[in-house]
Amino acid sequence: MKQPNRTPERADGREPREPREYSIGELARELDITTRTIRFYEDIGLLTPARRGQTRIYSPADRVRLKLILRGKRLGLSLAESRELIDLYNPGTDNNQTQLRALLGKIHEKRSLLEQQLLDIRVMQQELDEAEQRCLNAMQKIHNK
Amino acid sequence: MKQPNRTPERADGREPREPREYSIGELARELDITTRTIRFYEDIGLLTPARRGQTRIYSPADRVRLKLILRGKRLGLSLAESRELIDLYNPGTDNNQTQLRALLGKIHEKRSLLEQQLLDIRVMQQELDEAEQRCLNAMQKIHNK
DNA sequence: GCCCAAGTTGACGTTAACGTAAAGTGCAGC
DNA sequence: GCTGCACTTTACGTTAACGTCAACTTGGGC
Numbered sequence: 001m002k003q004p005n006r007t008p009e010r011a012d013g014r015e016p017r018e019p020r021e022y023s024i025g026e027l028a029r030e031l032d033i034t035t036r037t038i039r040f041y042e043d044i045g046l047l048t049p050a051r052r053g054q055t056r057i058y059s060p061a062d063r064v065r066l067k068l069i070l071r072g073k074r075l076g077l078s079l080a081e082s083r084e085l086i087d088l089y090n091p092g093t094d095n096n097q098t099q100l101r102a103l104l105g106k107i108h109e110k111r112s113l114l115e116q117q118l119l120d121i122r123v124m125q126q127e128l129d130e131a132e133q134r135c136l137n138a139m140q141k142i143h144n145k
Numbered sequence: 146m147k148q149p150n151r152t153p154e155r156a157d158g159r160e161p162r163e164p165r166e167y168s169i170g171e172l173a174r175e176l177d178i179t180t181r182t183i184r185f186y187e188d189i190g191l192l193t194p195a196r197r198g199q200t201r202i203y204s205p206a207d208r209v210r211l212k213l214i215l216r217g218k219r220l221g222l223s224l225a226e227s228r229e230l231i232d233l234y235n236p237g238t239d240n241n242q243t244q245l246r247a248l249l250g251k252i253h254e255k256r257s258l259l260e261q262q263l264l265d266i267r268v269m270q271q272e273l274d275e276a277e278q279r280c281l282n283a284m285q286k287i288h289n290k
Numbered sequence: 291g292c293c294c295a296a297g298t299t300g301a302c303g304t305t306a307a308c309g310t311a312a313a314g315t316g317c318a319g320c
Numbered sequence: 321g322c323t324g325c326a327c328t329t330t331a332c333g334t335t336a337a338c339g340t341c342a343a344c345t346t347g348g349g350c
Contacts, residue, residue: 023327024326025326025327034309035327036308036310037308037309039328039329040307040308044307053315054315054316054327054328054329055316055326055327056327056328071265071268071269073221074221074261074262074265075220075221075262075265075266075269076218076219076220076221076222077221078306078307079306079307080306085269088273088276089272089275089276091276091280091283095283096287097287100280100284103276103280104277104280104281107273107276107277107280110269110273111270114266114269114270114273116219117220117262117266118263120216120220121220121259121263121266124216124220124230124255124259125256125259127234128233128252128256130234131234131236131252132249132252134236135236135245135248135249135252136249138236138240138245139242139245142241142242142245168296168297169296169297170296170297179339180296180297181338181339181340182337182338182339184298184299185337185338189337198346199297199298199299199345200297200298200346201297201298223336223337224336224337225336291350292350293348293349293350294347294349295346295347295348296345296346296347297345297346297347298343298344298345298346299342299343299344299345300341300342300343301340301341301342302339302340302341302342303339303340303341304339304340305336305337305338305339306336306337307335307336308334308335309332309333309335310332310333310334311330311331311332312329312330312331312332313328314329314330315326315327315329316325316326316328317324317325317326317327318323318324318325319322319323319324320321320322
């Protein structure tokens with residue numbers, strides 16, 4: 001409701017169009033989660049924000065990670081699964097042959113999961129359409145009598 | 146591994162191609178869940194199988210309900226949400242005007258949820274594609290040196 | 291008659307993902 | 321210097337969705 005303009009407008013020459021850093025409260029408001037949640041994700045190692053003194057400072061990259069986690073949740077992934085997925089996008093630099101094979105395996109695994117979800121969604125959409133039709137028919141009957 | 150042929154082949158004339166009823170163990174094996182899970186769903190009112198004495202007897206309709214629940218889980222729905230959805234498909238016979246409006250509202254709500262999931266999945270698929278490419282490139286480099 | 295597999299009802303335990311309350315720190319404005 | 325707000329840590333509480341015994345009963349096969 002109030003727009004407190006929390007993004008620090010610096011007095012120096014360069015005005016960053018998108019802020020280079022975020023407070024925990026900013027992220028919480030923007031992503032509609034609680035600060036507790038964000039701190040919890042840090043506790044389990046999903047985020048490792050910088051610190052200025054005690055205060056956490058989040059980079060745009062941290063923000064992206066958070067959004068990835070939330071997208072995972074929307075698809076029903078556990079935090080552990082989201083972590084796996086994010087690790088797929090950010091592979092370590094120590095990729096030997098066997099690790100790469102494992103990565104590819106996981107990627108295929110996740111992909112087939114997504115395929116199944118696509119199927120499920122399509123069927124569900126159809127069923128919703130039918131339910132809506134039954135609903136509309138029932139309303140017609142009421143209106144016509 | 147073993148095929149104990151649990152479906153009761155009756156000696157009378159009619160041979161039901163798909164059995165009219167299922168035991169709890171059959172369903173558990175077929176759907177790859179535990180009997181505990183099925184009983185739990187009954188505890189919270191998601192299933193109300195018939196009984197022969199003490200023993201639970203599941204109808205094809207019960208089996209469909211169970212599959213709906215499991216599909217819901219694959220999409221990350223809670224059991225409460227799945228229950229809501231199923232109720233959308235099986236509306237009571239006492240549909241007055243306001244209830245119908247509420248139903249339509251819920252249907253639209255679920256639909257937009259599914260839309261969001263579709264978007265999420267599409268983006269995730271792209272990201273998986275990219276991750277796979279990076280993976281394959283890395284393997285190429287190893288192979289070429 | 292005995293056994294065994296599959297069923298039953300409790301009851302308590304467990305895990306994930308946070309919620310919530312307590313008690314303190316840091317700083318911007320008056 | 322005080323207030324207030326946003327941040328911090330610590331710690332215990334909570335809810336959903338089952339898992340895991342334990343202690344039965346029941347029907348079919350030998």
